[in-house]
Each structure stands twice: as C-alpha cells, then as structure tokens.
Amino acid sequence: TDLEVTHWWTSGGEAAAVAEFAKAFDATGNKWVDGAIAGSGDTARPVMISRITGGDPMGATQFNHGRQAEELVQEGLMRDFTELAAKENWTGLINPPTLLQNCTLDGKIYCVPVNIHSWQWIWLSNKAFADAGVPVPKNWDEFVAAGPALEKAGKIPLAMGKQAWQQSGALNVLMAAIVGPETFLKVYKDKSADVAGGPEIAKVFKAADDARKLAAKSNVQNWNEATAMVIGGQAGGQIMGDWAQGEFQVAGQVAGKDYTCLPGLGLNAVIATGGDAFYFPKLDDPEKSKAQEALASVLMSKEAQVAFNLKKGSLPVRGDVDLTTANDCMKKGLEILAAGKTMQWTDELISPDTTQQMNDLMSEFFSTPSLTAEAAQARFAEIIGAAD
C-alpha cells in the first residue's frame, strides 16, 4: 500500500538517512511515497497542519515531538498507537523514557519517536585553528578567547546561519551549558520570569553577546551553509545540533581528525532529549491504516534505527542497539546518554508561540548590535513570564 510520508529532511545527510527508512518500509511490501518539503520545519509544518485540518491527511508525518502537534491530538485527528506500543513493548525499549512520555497524552501513545537530537554541540574545524596557529579549544571560553586569533587569520570565528531558529537555538545551548539544566528548566518549565531576568541568565546573554560578535561576519542563511564553512575551514566553529554531523560525514570528514565536537560546549555535558517523531493522522482507508502500523513497526525496528541514525548523525531511541560503527562524536553522545545525563528541550517545554517570540527576539538581537544584552534579557524575561 502506498503511504505518503511528509517530512522536512531535505539536506544531504538527512535525505540519505530518510532513504533508509523508506528502504526498510518498502521491504515490507508497502510503498513509501516521499513528501519532502524543503526549507525547514517552519515551512513544512504549516502545510502539514493545513492538510490534516483540511481533511486531506497524509499517511504519516514528521514533527518534533513535544508540543507542536498537541492540539491536533487533542482534536482527535491523530491515531493512537497504544496497542502496538504495548505489543512491541516500546516502553521497555525506548531510552530515555521521557521520549515516549512526550508522545503520550492521557495515557495514550500518539507518536513514534525515531531519534534523539541534541542541540548542545559546538563543531570546530581543526584546519581553521591550525591555520590561525592556536590549539583547538576544549570549551566555549577557550573558543571565545581564540576568536581574535582566528579573525587575524582571516577566518570567521563563529559560523552561524541567519535563520532565527539557529540563533535562538544557540542561546538555549549557551544557557544549558553555562547555567546548567536546573536553571534551564526553571526558565522553560517553570517559566519563572524572575530567573529569566536574573543574574544567572545575564551570564548567558553576555555569552550570546560574545557569540554575536564572533559571528558578525558570517553571511550565510542556512545552517548547512554555515556547516560547510566549518568543513571548509573558513570558519572556526558552529553551534549546532548533532544533525550537523551528517554534513561532515557526507563531506568525508573524520571526527577527531578533521573536526572536533564538544557536547554541552565542553562546559556541561548534558544531552537534551528532543528529537523527531512520526505522527499518524487518522485515515478512513483500512488498508492505509494497516500500512501505518507497519510503518510504525519499521520505524522502531532495530535495523532501521541503526541505519537511519548513523546517516543522520543522531542517536537512536532504543537503548538496545549496538552502534559500534558510530564515530567519535556519536560515541560521546551515547556515553552521555548512557550516563543518564539527559534533560528536556524547549520543543517539549514551551509552545510554538513562545518559540516564535523567542526567535523574533534573538534574530533581532543577533542582527542589531545596538540591542544590548541587558535589554534583550529584559525582553526575554517578559516573554517567559507570558508563556503558557
């Protein structure tokens, strides 16, 4: 049975990864009809939501699990997979368990998590630092210190795309790394405006101010263009999630040799358990419903998990898979994961509305040198105070 699957995985590494799923699904005798929408989740989600609410749902669709599909589930537009989950014992397999919790509403499971994405990485170009004659930094502070040297060598210290989600993502990464998960959760889970406006977070905005200066000359839009600058050695580093790793891989670079990755910016090695999940809208056609189940099983299957996550550069959601083939950086992630040093990420904590406001703020912050860190923090506190 043909099943249309929509997602926004269109960059090189991503497309290669998703092809693994498709292959596995096609092997079950069904057919994966690819509905990639380019751009980013921001472009694709409106289309997906319109189609679901418009009564023309696809067979399955990617969302970041968390709150993006919350209302669709509440409206009863999504299929619940509690039975299948029980049959295949997802509860036991999925690690960390928060992943499945994010898919659960009123005790029912509505989505299939497929990977763990962690934002908290900085990717460094060994070549750039060699060119500048400074050692590859081991944490954010060293990186900031190395900035002038890189600049002198004609490099852009920090590569950063000009899309708002990258900029606010960077802020969150800095926050998690500098003030630690507890304060992070106080801000995003408890939505404490006091903390958000407090001295702890002020340090974060100070760091963001540094990042802003380091990235001032970075003139690209897309995250993978920024990654390309790191790969090519024109830029020193990039704060980006683990999906960036796919690009390094496609470019044939070797972790540790050509590039270096620092989880938690080398300050606070914790991994957020955000990630992607597939949701399955309710369909009338029983054939397709069956295909949906098949797809859900495939997504959770060991082989598909391994193949997909290797290509994608993310971590598998099953605790029982063997990733001996994983590279350096992935292994680092796996270790942290195994140590249980995980935390929730913003997708799960704040609504898209708040995310949008944050994006707006950070995009303004990064492009407006006259907006001081203090002023930006005050507005940040306001947004957090008003968040739902």
Added chain:
Amino acid sequence: MADRTRPSGLFKNVNAKIASIPMILTALCVFLGGTLWTVVYSFTDSKLLPRLRFVGLDQYERLWSAPRWLVSIENLAVYGVLSLILSLVIGFVLAALLDQKIRFENTFRTIFLYPFALSFVVTGLVWQWILNPQFGIQHIVRSLGFESFTFDPLYNADIVMYGILIAGLWQGTGLVMCLMLAGLRGIDEDIWKAARVDGIPMWKTYLFIVIPMMRPVFITTLVIITSGIVKLYDLVVAQTGGGPGNASEVPAKYVYEFMFRAQNLGQGFAASTMMLLSVAIIIIPWAYLEFGGKRRG
C-alpha cells in the same frame, strides 16, 4: 385585455442572477465571510486550531507591543511609499519615453514588461544573488579595484528594504508603464497640438497638462500597486526571509508565521484584522469615488 401584473423582482433578470452565483458566493462566503470569521476569531485565544474562547483585546495588545509587528508596519510603510512613488514615476517616465514615436518601441516595451511574467519567488532569488556581496555587484566592483566599495543592501539592516525595493520595482514597473502608455495613448492629440502652438515645452506639457488629465489611469494604477504592496510577502521570503534579524519583516509575513508557524491563530487573525482595516481605509474612499457615482444601463 389581459393585464399582466408586474413580474416579481426576484425573477427579473433571473439568468443574470444565476450567472452571478459564483461571484456572489465568492463575495459573500469567501471575502465577506472569511473576513468576518477572521475578525471574530481575532478576539479569541485560538492556537493551532480555531476555537471560540474570547479574550477581548488581548491579541491586539500583544500585537501592538510586539517589536516585530512595529518593525513590519514601519517597513511596509517605507516600502509602500517608496514603491508607490517610484513605480509611478519610473513607469510614467518610461511610458513617456516610449510615447516619443521612437524606433524599437516594441523591443523596449517587451524588455520592460518581461519581469512581470516572473514570480516574486524567482525575482527574489535572482536579486538575492545579484545583491549578494560575495558574488554580485559588490564583488564585481571590488574586483575592478575599488576595494572598499560596499553594496550589500540585503545584509545591512538599515537599507535592506531598499534592496527589496530594487527587486520589487524591477518586477512591477513594467505593468505600470503599460498602464501609463495606454493612458497616454488615450490623450486627445489636439491637446498636444494646442500646447505646441502655445509654445509650451514638452516637460511642462506633461507635468501641467497631461498628468492631470490622466487622473483615472493614475487611480487604477494606484489601486493595482497598492493591492500588491499590501500583499508583499513572497519577495521578502525569497530575498531575505525577513532578515537580517527582523529588519525586513512585513505584516503579511507576520500573519502567516503566527498563524501557521507559531500556531497562534488568534495573534495571526489580529494582525490580519489590522491589515484589513488599513486596506479598508485606503479602498473604501476609492471605491466610493470610482463606483459610487456613475450608473448605467
């Protein structure tokens, strides 16, 4: 003598009414209904899906305290005024030049008009590239030896709207020129002759006689340009995505993003309502002038 009674009003012209059903439905259900629906839901706290939980003016308060919205409004105002004036001026000047009984008129006209055939997405992509400092004009000029030359409108928050304007004008002035040309061709030839006999220089004839006579054309053009300006979206998305920062945000983009991306329909509807309101302020007096007075048939 069988006196027929006056036929009932409903069945008079019944064919015309049947034929107008698509129009009536569109007008009532889509434009009027959609507008009212939007306005009503702008007073709710609808998120991903519309729901009738009224929160009064909350959405509007938030809207008008959002820096991004204020920037959007300001940008649209700047872009709107400039694009209106410039496209009228450029369009008229081009039309006037083409009206000089020149050779190759067809060629020139086609050249000025062809960008209109291209979508804003295409326009935005091309100009994004030409204005890109690494490859485009800046690069060229620098490689000619002017090392300090800077021309990076799309990367400079202060002038990004002008960068968009360049592309917008490129795409749109051709149509304006066409309209103006049609208007110029409609001017009584005797007026030109009278002005020549009176010894009035060409530019003065245009300025003081012809332009005032082309009022209806200018009004039509104005409406077309204005309706395009209000909808400005694709071009910005394709060219800058609203950046750098939010320096080139526009209201239509704000609406779109809050409705679909931020999943805050209420906020999006509130912004839409403000846009509709401003449209109404522009268009109602115009519609009154254009269609209110004259009748026929």
Added chain:
Amino acid sequence: MTSVLVKDVSLNFGAVEVLKSLNLDVTEGEFIVLLGPSGCGKSTLLNCIAGLLDVSAGQIFINGKNVTWEEPKDRGIGMVFQSYALYPQMSVEGNLSFGLKNAGLPKDEIARRIARAASILQIEPLLKRRPAALSGGQRQRVAIGRALVRDVDVFLFDEPLSNLDAKLRSELRVEIKRLHQKLGNTMIYVTHDQIEAMTLADRIAVMKGGLIQQLDAPQAIYGKPVNRFVAGFIGSPGMNFLEGRLEPRDGQPRFVADGLDIPLATYAFDAAGFRPGPAVFGMRPEHVGLNSGTGWPFSSATTVEVVEPMGSDTLVWARLASQNFTVRVSSERAPTVGDQIVIGFDPLRASLFDADTGVRL
C-alpha cells in the same frame, strides 16, 4: 498683400500621399474656408500651416517669412480645435494665460490681453471656471480666446463648430463672422459643413483627395462650380444631375436624354465652346419653377413622388427622364404626393459637365 502662402506643399504619411503639391495664397485679412469631404486632407493642410506636421516637400510663408522649418509658436498663428483641446484642469484664465506665461510676458501684459479677449468674447464671468463647468459653446469661445490672446496675424480653425448642436452652431457662426469683421485678421477655417463655408468665407477652397478643386468666392462656387464634384458638394438639397448627351439640333446646342430635350441657347459655355457628346446637366432645386405655366425656356410635366416640408420651403421629389429631380418651392405653394405638376427652368442657371472628367463645359 499675401498673408499665408503655401507653395507646392506635399505631405506623405508613409506611402500615402495626403497632400499633392498643393498651392494656396491667402491675402491679408481674408477669411478662407477649406471645405471638403472627410479625409480629403483639410486638417492635414491646416496642421502643415501651423507647423504641427512637417511637410514632405514645398514651402510655407507667413507674412512673407519662410516658416517651413519654424516651430508652431514662432509662426505667428493661433489655432482652434474641433475638440476645443482646453487644458481641463486649469481655469479658463489659466487656459488663456498658460501660453503667455511660457512666452515670458510680463504679468500686466498678460492681464491686459486676457481682459481684452474676454471682453471681445464675452467670457468675463467664466474666467474662474474650469472647462468641465462650461457648456459646449462657452468652451469653444474659450478655445477661440486662447488663440486670440496670442495676438497673432493668422487664425487657424479646424472644424471649430462640429461638436455643437445646430442652434449653437448658427449662433457661434455669426460670432466668428463678427470677430473677423472686428479684428480683420487672416483666418483659415476648415469645415465640411457647406452652410458654414458659404456664410463665413471670403473665398472657399473646395478640396478633394489632397488637391484644391476650386478656390473662389462663395457665390462663384455656388453658381459656377468648376466640376461635378464641387457642384454636388455645394448646396443643400444638392444639385439635380441628369445624365444625357449634348447634341446640336436646328443649329442650336441642346441637351437630350430619354424623352427630354433642353435648349441651351442661353447657357454660357466655357472657352472651348459647345462640343457634342455625353454630358451631365446640373440644376439647383431652388432654380426650378413649379406650375408657373409660362415664361420658362424649358418646362416638362411630371408626377410628385415625395414631398418634404422643411419649414418655410418644401422639397418636391419628381422624375425627369426617369431620373430623380427635386424642386424647392415655398411651403405655401407645395403640391401633395401624386399631384401632376409642370416644372420649368432657365438653362442659363444650369451647369453642364463632361460625363467622363466631370469638368464644367
């Protein structure tokens, strides 16, 4: 003295030759009317004189000066257009003064000229109004005023009255005539209304196909048209034409056609004299008598077919030699349809044309 001299002027629009080596000599103070059917080149000629069209060949002199290459404004002409061509967004005063301001005249001079033109044309109360707020006749007066303030020697009018209704037209016609008597300027006036031509002109130039057919005083054109075209074009109702032959009989020239035999003893032939052959006999309806019984060199009986009362006169349609023939009689003596009548005329009043070339014999 010659005021306007058009010498061998030709004009082509692309391949179309609109004016064909045309000559025209206008004396100072004369009122010349260019008359002709639509498309014969009247406006084109006027535009050439005004300098609004470049001639293809030939020369134009105004007041003795060769102005062939001059700009319109430097030719000392004023022009009035059929569509008035008023500047719609300026007041009447603005319309009158715009040209003068551009010529850099001092303010008081402008005011003086406007006052004079306004008083001549009696448009003082209208000076502050826009053209849109004027009636057709008033607009036309303003258009004339615009030419007037330029203080020029030659006025050019291009069908200035065509857009007005009959009543206004006859009123303004008299006003233009009075204006000419008062100012004494040279005026060249285009029209295709022959009543206008007859009443206004000192001389009429009848044009056809880019050539002047006849240039003469109105009465001469009316009484002695040089060819059939001119004869048919002038006069309303039109001249009656009978096709037939010229034949000598009893030593006398006669016009014969299908049972008709008109003695031409009193007719003044042209220099070439009488030549037998096919010819066309022309006679104006108002020169034909009805039932007067005696005294006509020629008379014939026939039946009334149509009667057209036109107020004081009535037009009677009958047949002569199986051809249409109209007679204009006073309404009081009009017959009714079907009446037997006798019509008669004096061939002295006739015009004879060559059947082929149409030239007057």
Added chain:
Amino acid sequence: MTSVLVKDVSLNFGAVEVLKSLNLDVTEGEFIVLLGPSGCGKSTLLNCIAGLLDVSAGQIFINGKNVTWEEPKDRGIGMVFQSYALYPQMSVEGNLSFGLKNAGLPKDEIARRIARAASILQIEPLLKRRPAALSGGQRQRVAIGRALVRDVDVFLFDEPLSNLDAKLRSELRVEIKRLHQKLGNTMIYVTHDQIEAMTLADRIAVMKGGLIQQLDAPQAIYGKPVNRFVAGFIGSPGMNFLEGRLEPRDGQPRFVADGLDIPLATYAFDAAGFRPGPAVFGMRPEHVGLNSGTGWPFSSATTVEVVEPMGSDTLVWARLASQNFTVRVSSERAPTVGDQIVIGFDPLRASLFDADTGVRL
C-alpha cells in the same frame, strides 16, 4: 386605430425624473417624430416603448395589448439605433438573420424575409460583407433591414441618421420616407434635427424636460407653436424674438418696445383674448420682407450688421428695438453690410408669448 399607446408613463433614474407621466397616442400607420433638445428624454421614451427600460409607473399598449411587462422581442417592434449597432463579427446576412434564428423561424422563411428586406433596401450585393466593410449609409440601411425582417407593426428609430454626413442624411431621409409610404407601418422616430422632423413626420411631438410640449402636424407646429420653447426650437434660422409689452392704444392691441410700435389688429389671439402686459413678439426670418416699401402693416428702417449668404438665400442681421433681428431674403436681393434697409412684416404671421410662462397668447 391606435397602434401605440403610452399611458401616464413615468421613469426615474434614481432620483432623477426623466419622464413625467407622459401620454402619447399613435395611430396605426402614422409617422411620429419625437423632437427635442439633447437630454429631454426622447431616447428614454423610445426605450420604454421598446421594453429596453422598465417604466416606473404607467402602461404601454401596442396594438391594443398591454405590453408593459413584456420582453422587447415579444412587443412586435423593430428598432434602429443611431450607432447602427450592427453585430461586428457577423456578416450582413448574419445580422439580418440573428433575430429570426433566435425566434426559431424555419430556414426558408428566414431566407425569404432577408431576400425581401434586401431587395427593398437594395443591399443584396452586401449580404456577405462584414459591417466594417460597409460605408456609413450602407450600415444604416442594414440596421433598418434588421428591423424590417422582423415583420413588425411598429418601427422605432433612435436618431438613425445623426452619424451620417449632410448629403447622405438627406438621401436616406427620403428613403425612409419612401419606405414608410411603401410599408405603411407605424413609425416612431427620434431626432433632434428639425429638418428631419419637418420632412418626415405626420405629427411631431416636441419634447422638453420629459414632457411633450406640443404634438401636432409639422405645419401647425411651425406656424402656431404653443409656447416660446417650441417656437424657438423649430425653424432654422430661428424665430426672431422681441421683448416688449402688449398695450392697448387707440382702441387697438399693440406690441410696444423701445421705439417700436407694432399694430396687432390682424393677430389671432387665443381664447383668452388680448391682455395687456409684458410679452414676447416672435417673427420668423422668412416672413419678413425687405425694402418692399409698401403693403406691410408694419415696417421699420435699420442698418445691416452681418450678412450670411447661404446659397439660394441670404440671412441679414439687423437690429430692431436694440434687439437682434434676422431677415431671410433671396440671395439675389441681398444687401451688404452697412446698408440702410427697411424691413416689414404682417403681424398676422407673428406669434406672441407670455413673457413669464412663455405660453402663446
């Protein structure tokens, strides 16, 4: 028998009342001309009769049938428009057959009717052409043909000749007259050309401001206009009007004005008889004699101001009681400008109007 009856018809465009409870009774076979200045509602009335406009009040009967709410095609009318309104993309034949095909007539009947109309109007050679390839007169003939083939009782003409030049106009005028004589249909004909009205009509309805001012035979309207408007509207050149007073003197009614004293003994007053007071004295230019010296009940000396030759006649402008006064004389006896002349007339021919209401006295 009544053919068309318009009963108390009113028509408003929004707030503007264009027809004001108008009545008109047309006898079968009659040729009625609606005459009036622009905007008086002539076309509107015709459109109401045709069913192209819905009346606001009143009724319309055609051949005794109340057609007030009928569709145009069911009223038994044919209509001819000023702009010809030929369907540009159809051949002449297509134009003629369009209505018949719509009515579902059989092919041979259509062919028969077209052949008949074409032969009546002599447009057989044109049947295959498009309107664009026809001259103005031919187009108008086709337009008439389109009404003709419908085989209707009532023909409506809306200024059918206005777009033609003077010569063609007078030719087609006669053709329409002949057509009417041949067919004998009822015809209602709108024009603002009074020559057309006078020559064509059995009765003329002079309209003004949505009302019929006078409905009468042409000669009656010309000779005895019911009010000053009708008097001024009919006749070209227009009637002379002198403002003054009616006064009894020496037991005789007289019209006096600024040095003028006209005895009115011969004038036929209306039923109410002679009443002193301000009045307007009207006299047609053609009823005034020039220099005949004796025999006129009234005569007066004056100076010639303007002379307008119009072919056979000449119009002489002079002043009487400081008011403009024109005299129409034969061109042979025309004076020249500045001549001293004596003008005289018989007040029997005059029309007197109330100075305020304009009604004939």
Added chain:
Amino acid sequence: MSNSEASAVASPAVFASSAGVEPHGPRPRRAISRRNVIVYGTLLVVAIYYLLPLYVMVVTSLKGMPEIRLGNIFSPPVEITFEPWVKAWATACTGLNCDGLSRGFWNSVRITVPSVIISIAIASVNGYALANWRFKGSETFFAILIFGAFIPYQVMLYPIVIILREIGLYGSLWGLVIVHCIFGMPILTLLFRNYFTSVPEELFKAARVDGAGFWGIYLKIMLPMSLPIFVVALIIQITGIWNDFLFGVVYTRPDTYPMTVQLNNIVNSVQGVKEYNVNMAATLLTGLVPLVIYFISGKLFVRGIAAGAVKG
C-alpha cells in the same frame, strides 16, 4: 507662381538662415540630436537594468560549478555546459524524489489549464452581468469582490481551508482550481466589467430586441468581440497561476505539487554546496512558460489594457 516671385516673397531673414539654403521640404533632423541621445540613452540604461537579471540567470545556468566559484556572475561562461539544465529538469532531488522539475511541469500544466479556463469563463460572465444586466445588489457584490483584491492571501488561507474541507475538495486538484478562480475573480471581473461597459450599449439593446437572452447575447455578441480583453485576462491568469507558490504548497499534495513548489524545494534543499547553476536553470525553466507568453503576446497585452483596463 514662378520662382522669381517666390524669392521676392522670401524675406532677407530667410537668406540669413544658418544653413544658407532657403528652408523647404521637411525640417532637417540630425540622427544624433540631444533629444535622441537623452531618449535612447535613458531607454538603453534602463533596459540594461531590466535585462541584467535575465542575463545573469542565463549565463550562470550555462556555467559549471567550479567556474561559478571562481569567476564573477556577469562574465560569460568560458565553457558552456547544459548539464545544469538537464539536472534541473530531470534529476535534481528533493528528499527522496530525484526527478527534477519535470513532474512539476506537468502538474503545473494540469493545474493551470483548467484554472485559467474556468476562472476566465466565470469572470467574463460576471463582468458581463455587471456591465449589462445589473440587478439589485450587483454593485454591492462587486464592491465586496474588489475589496477582496486587497486582502492578503495569507489572511484567507485558513477560512479557505475550512471551506474546502466542508465541500470535500481539500487536497484535490479541483480544490486548487477553485482557489485560483476565487482569487483571480476580483481583478478579472473588474477587467471584463470595464471592457463590456465600453462596448456600445446600443449593441446590447439591438440584440435584446432581436430576442437574444442573457446567454445568447453573451455567447454570440459579446464573446466574439472581446478578443483583446481575453488576451489580457489569459496572460494575467497564466502568469499568476503558473507563478503561484503559496496556494500550490498549501492546497496540494506532493504528487501534485506545481513547478514553483518544486523549484522552491530544489533551491532550498541545500545538499552541501549550493548549486547555483542548477538553481538558475530551474528558475529559468519555471519562468519559461509565462516568459514565452509575454514575448509572444506583449503587444496584444498593451492593446488589451488600453481597451479595457484603464477605463473606469
């Protein structure tokens, strides 16, 4: 008049004229007059501004990637390659689909043809009814319709999703066709209304006397004489619908995506380095249909605008 007389008439001023010859015949004109320099100069400069992007697109699409990275965008290609065109048309990838724009092209055709035909049919009938068969309220509906021309599309996206869902056409091609008809209606109706208003009313009256009804007059009288305005409408609609992105992406599903959506996918699916040459080729390919239509019928377009659009 003889020659000697002519020169007698000519005043001395004539002989003093700069050329030394007596003016006769057409006024002498220099080819490079100041006026011509200004007129043609301005036109040329502006024409370059207008042509520049097209030139850049074409040139870039014919270069190989290495050449693009090194050279500048204005220099002509050293080595012409059609590889980018082939790739853009046939093999460029979005996600897993690697069949370039070719699929989108046919989708666009399938969307554009019915949309254009239906929207023009509806709008021309509307315009005709508004011009010749006014009924109570028709002007009000028209006013609302015109108001609709100003509503940003984004505002209407959601209500239309709901409307289409209610009538069950969401996601189908016909749903998209309806959307295009709706949004094309205001401007097209205005165009047709203005045009039909300028058709002499007497023609319409004559047809009514001839017994033709609403449809008869429309089909047999009005349609055959409105070619110019149909050309304008056709051009506006073809370009508008062909170039549409927003509705295409929102109201269709991936297998029916129009070309513009595919263009966006290809251009924005950055896989490694941006392939500018492929992007430009894709852009050109997408714009080709409307461009060709403009180049072919530009003249009719201007004429049609003069006939219908400018008149109030």
